[in-house]
Amino acid sequence: xxxxxxxxxxxxxxxxxxxxxxxxxxxxxxxxSTFLQKEPVTVLTPSSxxxxxxxxxxxxxxxxxxxGNVFISLAGDKDSTYSxxxxxxxxxxxxxxxxxRLHPNNAINLTNSEVATFSKTNMFGVKLSELKGWLDLxxxxxxxxxxxxxxxxxxxxxDMNQDLSKPNEFQIWMRAIYNSNNANIxxxxxxxxxxxxxxxxxxxxxxxxxxxxxxxxxxxNKFSLMTALKSEDE
Amino acid sequence: xxxxxxxxxxxxxxxxQKKMSIHVDFTPMVDMNMLLITFFMLCTTMIKSQTLxxxxxxxxxxxxxxxxxxxxxEAITVILDSELDDNGTPVKNFVYYYEGMPNMAVENGRxxxxxxxxxxFMPNDVNGAPQGIRKIxxxxxxxxxxxINELKTKWKNNEFDKNDERNxxxxxxxxxxxxxxxxxxxxxxxxxxxxxxxxxxxVTALDEMQINSISRYQIDRISHTDSIxxxxxxxxxxxLDDLTAKK
Numbered sequence: 001x002x003x004x005x006x007x008x009x010x011x012x013x014x015x016x017x018x019x020x021x022x023x024x025x026x027x028x029x030x031x032x033s034t035f036l037q038k039e040p041v042t043v044l045t046p047s048s049x050x051x052x053x054x055x056x057x058x059x060x061x062x063x064x065x066x067x068g069n070v071f072i073s074l075a076g077d078k079d080s081t082y083s084x085x086x087x088x089x090x091x092x093x094x095x096x097x098x099x100x101r102l103h104p105n106n107a108i109n110l111t112n113s114e115v116a117t118f119s120k121t122n123m124f125g126v127k128l129s130e131l132k133g134w135l136d137l138x139x140x141x142x143x144x145x146x147x148x149x150x151x152x153x154x155x156x157x158x159d160m161n162q163d164l165s166k167p168n169e170f171q172i173w174m175r176a177i178y179n180s181n182n183a184n185i186x187x188x189x190x191x192x193x194x195x196x197x198x199x200x201x202x203x204x205x206x207x208x209x210x211x212x213x214x215x216x217x218x219x220x221n222k223f224s225l226m227t228a229l230k231s232e233d234e
Numbered sequence: 235x236x237x238x239x240x241x242x243x244x245x246x247x248x249x250x251q252k253k254m255s256i257h258v259d260f261t262p263m264v265d266m267n268m269l270l271i272t273f274f275m276l277c278t279t280m281i282k283s284q285t286l287x288x289x290x291x292x293x294x295x296x297x298x299x300x301x302x303x304x305x306x307x308e309a310i311t312v313i314l315d316s317e318l319d320d321n322g323t324p325v326k327n328f329v330y331y332y333e334g335m336p337n338m339a340v341e342n343g344r345x346x347x348x349x350x351x352x353x354x355f356m357p358n359d360v361n362g363a364p365q366g367i368r369k370i371x372x373x374x375x376x377x378x379x380x381x382i383n384e385l386k387t388k389w390k391n392n393e394f395d396k397n398d399e400r401n402x403x404x405x406x407x408x409x410x411x412x413x414x415x416x417x418x419x420x421x422x423x424x425x426x427x428x429x430x431x432x433x434x435x436x437v438t439a440l441d442e443m444q445i446n447s448i449s450r451y452q453i454d455r456i457s458h459t460d461s462i463x464x465x466x467x468x469x470x471x472x473x474l475d476d477l478t479a480k481k
Contacts, residue, residue, distance in 0.1 A: 015260030022267035033278030
């Protein structure tokens with residue numbers, strides 16, 4: 001009786017092909033991706049049949065949280081003079097100047113490092129009186145501060161105000177963006193694709209209406225609503 | 235782990251050419267790539283959001299004469315409302331509509347006739363026929379919808395131009411002309427949302443305008459008569475004072 005010989009096979013698998021595939025996939029993801037921008041609240045936008053894409057440059061996104069807190073994010077021009085960061089720094093200066101004009105008693109003075117921090121922030125929504133303190137916080141604390149579930153007072157103060165001589169803070173911000181020297185953002189706002197309202201499906205209309213009403217008051221009455229795509233039969 | 239077989243070095247003399255098998259183990263490389271792929275997949279958005287463009291009138295006071303009144307026969311009023319749960323989140327959406335002007339005649343303390351009806355946003359049925367409020371819109375906007383559909387079939391068959399892009403732009407231009415053609419019978423839709431209405435139903439309503447090629451629509455505030463008609467429809471009791479209070 002001869003012993004059954006168990007063939008010893010090497011368990012090495014050639015991984016070259018696998019590696020090729022993964023590198024290809026990696027290249028694909030790296031080229032097609034745009035990074036998720038950090039937002040204080042994650043919202044699920046309603047769907048529509050509209051196929052107009054959101055522009056990537058010269059766009060103001062007004063995020064309305066389901067609780068009603070309002071945040072603004074500003075994307076600048078492709079041109080480096082009006083890049084997002086430069087635009088934000090300029091915007092902050094204009095807003096602070098306007099706020100100090102309206103409230104000479106509690107004027108804000110920002111340091112250069114605070115302006116630099118702001119220009120790196122994608123989405124913001126703080127009371128102007130608390131802005132300086134917010135910019136001095138470390139990154140995590142700043143994010144926490146914007147989260148409506150942790151801080152119900154997060155967001156830019158907004159109310160139904162039709163008197164532009166006494167603007168609310170949302171109007172100060174929006175007007176300052178409009179008055180920046182970037183001609184491209186003005187033209188996109190006029191065309192109606194410069195301002196996008198982003199809100200969750202289940203947000204009540206009363207909260208959206210406040211934002212719409214403010215935009216109407218500022219004569220920015222052409223804007224877009226962010227939606228997800230669905231087919232016409234749905 | 236990398237296995238570069240040096241072929242054994244037995245010291246047989248320098249003249250012997252070393253035979254090397256160049257098998258490199260790629261497993262760690264694959265591991266690393268997989269990690270990177272996972273990272274990119276988690277951190278990226280593939281789908282770009284779409285936008286729905288709307289334009290609203292300014293808030294400036296408009297002179298009474300300049301306001302163009304909507305012709306009664308052309309008007310359809312759509313009212314959006316939602317039921318809220320304890321946290322104030324909409325759980326169920328309601329849609330009501332009425333055609334023309336509301337009839338506010340009172341009889342025995344109730345409305346003599348309530349033109350308001352409940353309806354739903356519904357997708358097309360299996361045969362592609364419109365249902366719910368879409369059916370109403372398509373009936374009222376029949377002439378435009380018919381012409382648009384004719385254009386659409388032509389567009390699908392590339393009849394305007396062999397070139398896809400030019401075909402597209404010609405179609406868009408013609409479709410816009412049809413939608414704004416004042417010789418056709420076109421409805422005017424007034425969308426009114428209660429403060430409780432969900433954002434989703436507002437977008438769905440605006441979406442229906444696009445689907446049904448309705449070019450004339452507006453978003454308006456809910457009026458006192460509308461809320462009375464809603465109460466009547468829901469069977470909520472209201473006082474006679476409500477009827478006469480604001481008119």
